[in-house]
Amino acid sequence: MKKALTLFIMVCIFVAVLSGCSTNSAGAGSDTITIAWLPNDSGDDKSASREEIGKIIEGATGKKVELQTTTDYTIAIEAVANGSADLAYLGPQGYVEAHDKNEKVLPLVVPSGESGTLDDAKYYSWLSVKKGNEAAYQDGDGFKIDNIAGKKMSFVSTSSTSGFKVPTSGIVGYFSKMDQYKTLTADDLMEGGSGKFFSEVLFGNSHQGSAVNLLSGKADVAAFCDFCVSNYVELADGEDNKTGAVYQVKADAEEPFNAFPGEQFEVISVTPVLNTPFVVNTEKLDQATVDKLIEAFTSDEVANNPKIFAPKGGLFTKKGNEKMLSVEDSWFEPIRELSK
Incomplete structure (x- = not known):
């Protein structure tokens, strides 16, 4: 009887604690x-x-x-x-x-x-490569993403719109029209390795982190958005938010870009996002x-x-x-x- 009473009291205390924790704070x-x-x-x-x-x-x-x-x-x-x-x-x-x-x-x-x-309430999802490597993706006056297959890729987070959802949707939409990749899905782009679409996949956990993966050479291609890095970089060549635009890390950029002053990257794909x-x-x-x-x-x-x-x-x-x-x-x- 004592054990039952003790157990009942403990349950009451536990419920009271939970109720206190769930108070509408x-x-x-x-x-x-x-x-x-x-x-x-x-x-x-x-x-x-x-x-x-x-x-x-x-x-x-x-x-x-x-x-x-x-x-x-x-x-x-x-x-x-x-x-x-x-x-x-x-x-x-x-x-x-x-x-x-x-x-x-x-x-x-x-x-x-x-x-x-709301008509133009948009920002932009970029796929970028380090300046000097852009020739592999050029197609006449424009760019194609064919050669991102087999590369080291950096995304932001699987919960990122412009750093994962939009770019993977675009990649799947483009490559699934080819016989070799007709069954490609976004899940296939989440990890790299032998037999995978990418040789390696990294996640920067922020747009800044994904950009740094590119600038540091850890990734060949990186997805991140325009306004998330706008405090750290400036337009060096081309037209803002257009393919072929070249951006340069500011000389006085704060962390985590302070290790890459003057480094440049070129945008090879641009997609508007809500x-x-x-x-x-x-x-x-x-x-x-x-x-x-x-x-x-x-x-x-x-x-x-x-x-x-x-x-x-x-x-x-x-x-x-x-x-x-x-x-x-x-x-x-x-x-x-x-x-x-």
Whole structure:
């Protein structure tokens, strides 16, 4: 009887502990909102932008903000899906994965395009090679990706839209038209070796990491996006975001590019991608708080804030009428289609 009573008490304590751990830590009664950031946006070069976003959230809600930087895509995605973070800044594919894990995770806002609308709310996925190696991929005045087969390839993360999902979809779409690769799938591109499409596959865990894999010679070809490396490189030749564009690492580039000043790479493939959203776990934040956040993010104050939208060095580039816009889940349907 004593053993049964002891066991009952232990179970009650365990349940109570679990209940305490699962308390809605950022609901209407909480004084803290946590926002998770992907590795690409967790570096020192984005710290001023992260802090400014935190101030915007604090001003709109009256709640304290905790900025949760990460070293892995999965950590940020899981954080907002399981509720340990209330908000997150995720790539389109990361959002789709978080929503699949928890349908209460929904998009909050995305940065518009230069027009100030969703029509051109895009960034770019690149396949790049080191300058000097581009001849193997040239085809007249253009480029072909035929010769990436058998090479050492660097992606960002399997949860990255522009660093994995989009480039692998493009590679499969291109090569599966050839008899030799007609059964090729994205899964076949996840690891290299004998008999595989690539001789070796690396994952940089961030867009910066994938670019460094290329610059260091660990990879022959690398996938990463334009704006994720824009603080570290500058256009050296060609037209921005066009195949054949050559970029050079800035002399004063911060880590992890500081080891490669002056190094150049050339872009051999460019694909537009839907812009990256701020997302919210609506189990953790009530609708009144969500509405306040949308109002604050889409304000002129944010659109004209040089620490957020800046000609250079901000979280987003300001070229024209860029601003934040609210967006629905359905806007990301083209990203879901990539997995079908």
